[in-house]
Amino acid sequence: MPKQKKYTFIDLFAGIGGFHQAMHYVGAQCVFASEWNKHARLSYEANYKNIAPKIFEDGMRLFNEDIHDANPNHIPNFDICCAGFPCQPFSIAGHRLGFEDTRGTLFFEIMRIVKAKIDAGYPPRVLFLENVRGLKNHDNGNTLKVIVAALHDLGYSCSIEVLNAKYFGVPQNRERLFIVAWYSDLVKCTGFKFPYGIDINGKPIYDKKEVKDKAAKTNVSAIFEPSETIDPYYTISDRMWEGHQKRKERNRQNGKGFGYSLFTEESAYTSTISARYWKDGSEILIDQSKLGLNPRKLTPTEAGRLQGYNIVGNGWEKTPDPVISKQQEYTIVVSRKEAYQQFGNSVAIPVIKAIAKEIINQLLNN
Numbered sequence: 001m002p003k004q005k006k007y008t009f010i011d012l013f014a015g016i017g018g019f020h021q022a023m024h025y026v027g028a029q030c031v032f033a034s035e036w037n038k039h040a041r042l043s044y045e046a047n048y049k050n051i052a053p054k055i056f057e058d059g060m061r062l063f064n065e066d067i068h069d070a071n072p073n074h075i076p077n078f079d080i081c082c083a084g085f086p087c088q089p090f091s092i093a094g095h096r097l098g099f100e101d102t103r104g105t106l107f108f109e110i111m112r113i114v115k116a117k118i119d120a121g122y123p124p125r126v127l128f129l130e131n132v133r134g135l136k137n138h139d140n141g142n143t144l145k146v147i148v149a150a151l152h153d154l155g156y157s158c159s160i161e162v163l164n165a166k167y168f169g170v171p172q173n174r175e176r177l178f179i180v181a182w183y184s185d186l187v188k189c190t191g192f193k194f195p196y197g198i199d200i201n202g203k204p205i206y207d208k209k210e211v212k213d214k215a216a217k218t219n220v221s222a223i224f225e226p227s228e229t230i231d232p233y234y235t236i237s238d239r240m241w242e243g244h245q246k247r248k249e250r251n252r253q254n255g256k257g258f259g260y261s262l263f264t265e266e267s268a269y270t271s272t273i274s275a276r277y278w279k280d281g282s283e284i285l286i287d288q289s290k291l292g293l294n295p296r297k298l299t300p301t302e303a304g305r306l307q308g309y310n311i312v313g314n315g316w317e318k319t320p321d322p323v324i325s326k327q328q329e330y331t332i333v334v335s336r337k338e339a340y341q342q343f344g345n346s347v348a349i350p351v352i353k354a355i356a357k358e359i360i361n362q363l364l365n366n
Helices: 018-025 038-048 106-119 138-153 238-253 300-305 336-345 349-364
Strands: 008-012 029-034 080-084 126-132 156-164 175-183
Touching (some): 008 018, 018 038, 018 080, 038 336, 080 106, 106 126, 106 138, 138 156, 175 349
Parallel strands (some): 008 029
Antiparallel strands (some): 126 175, 156 175
């Protein structure tokens, strides 16, 4: 049997390495990463130094801090560019949309690196990009139009889809927009087929209409640490609980849908975890009324598991979910507040992993 080619990737706006985890799982090797946040850098190094030691050697030359300073000539050639980039408006210079219109944004920095590699004769084969769902309609759709035009300008075709983490084996209702682009001169392909979820056997579901029925069922309790290990710290105070309830009622009377969200161990999934979760946990509170207690926040370990990170913590309340437990083990090395922020900003690993498998099979091994 012929040996499978080992593909390489770079990890831009890397955060704590959700892309890195998924790409490593499918056999790809990271050759360069960029992340500016000092706490995220600590987490990244602690968790990937063993599997990608070269990027942390030589004064961390290949673990860039400020992407604006990244010199493409010093970045090893790579097959795949991964980036979960911030959503920013573009100042459209003229009627013809393209690469130049992205100047002054962080997306431009991705394109700058890619263009330099193309000019040097080493075009990256695939760009794997992630953003918030709102990018689709951001600035009346102009932002996405400019992105697509810039990709075409550099010779890339692309497919775009909004996917929900709850169909990929994690109990979280989290929608994100994904762009998979391939260099047309190198990758002969008429399109890219996104998986909309995975079934109980981990197989991809390609039919959007079937995903609700066929996707593996999830359960919030699958991420729980043992109940006897939960520190009373995570149970919210009487004052905070009263405030949450009053605010929700006030919003209801004003016709607004905002307020706390309460889940039980039987709930199929939670709402979306965000970087602000550390403040009051209002978007995901766990009901403890059976214990005669106010609701509690997720622990940092549970917050990480909600994004697909395999964190041992104090163990598992139930048998570990294989979608999560098959991942490389992840260690939290920062404060509680920083951990919540990092997991809230992260990608959901099982979604990235499912797309990464399709990139290898459909675009690179084809």
